[in-house]
Amino acid sequence: MPHANAPLTELGRLRLARCVVDDGWPLRQAADRFQVSVSTAKRWADRYRVEGSAGMVDRSSRPRTSPLRTPTRTERRIVKVRLARRWGPARIAYLLGLNPATAHRVLVRYGLARLAHLDRATSQPIRRYERDAPGDLVHVDIKKLGNIPDGGGHKIHGRAVGGRNSSAHRDLARPRKIGGRPNLGYSYLHNAVDDHSRLAYTEILPDETKETAAAFWTRAQTFFHTNGITVARVLTDNGSCYRSRLWRNTLTDAGITHKRTRPYRPQTNGKVERFNRTLLDEWAYAHPYKTETERRQALPRWLHTYNHHRGHTALGGLPPASRVPNLTGQYS
Structure with missing residues (x-):
């Protein structure tokens, strides 16, 4: 133009x-x-x-030849160091005897300018995907979370007072394995996130056994079905509850295909892993809760906000409800 x-x-x-x-x-x-x-x-x-x-149309102003462009062999060396060591352009340039601007320009050209675009474990470029419709794939995972003692833990009062509260309000149903060590027990957040819409369902349960996981999925499937989503596939990690016959039969009876991630590759289940992080940042550790009951009472309200009102960066700033038009209570 x-x-x-x-x-x-x-x-x-x-x-x-x-x-x-x-x-x-x-x-x-x-x-x-x-x-x-x-x-x-x-x-x-x-x-x-x-x-x-x-x-009569405009032509590209790019020259036919670029004799001063960085040689292909040098570009390959820059990319190799970036993937192998995850260094920034300045360190790469000093290692190879180049100008940092040259290294940065090459990284931009190959789409490697930001470390966030590389997988932490393998340093390979991240391959992102998204299913075409709600229900095509649902990510399921469990997050272990320590319970809060009455009066608040160390995140509010510090280690000294928080430790005393933990010792005074330990879970009596769970005997201490080591004398004097607090034993409040744990909560287990069972989470299910739809791949396309990011619509989430979560429950706080006492354990991560196969019976608990199967019962959770039954309720989660009901939640998605109520909101007009028919689940076709479920993706989990290789936890023992997800390798059980009970879990397999629960999904098979519902006509759902079960997929598992490759061992030691949680990135494959990245959407629910990212939801776990959001859950901790914006709910579990967002306020100085004084009791575990107080924190649990705040979860339903936060979950409603997440599904209906909180803007999601992967959805262009819109909430998950925007991708589920017939979601119950969408306009509340």
């Missing part, structure tokens, strides 16, 4: 060229008529003779 102050558009160039070539106007007369230089008029007239109307 021509710039804002260009005297000729593509149509103007065509009219100028036709005046010169078809109507026989002198170049100077045509240049005066269209308020351009004689050399400009000649350029468009010559293109019109050779290419016709197609020659």
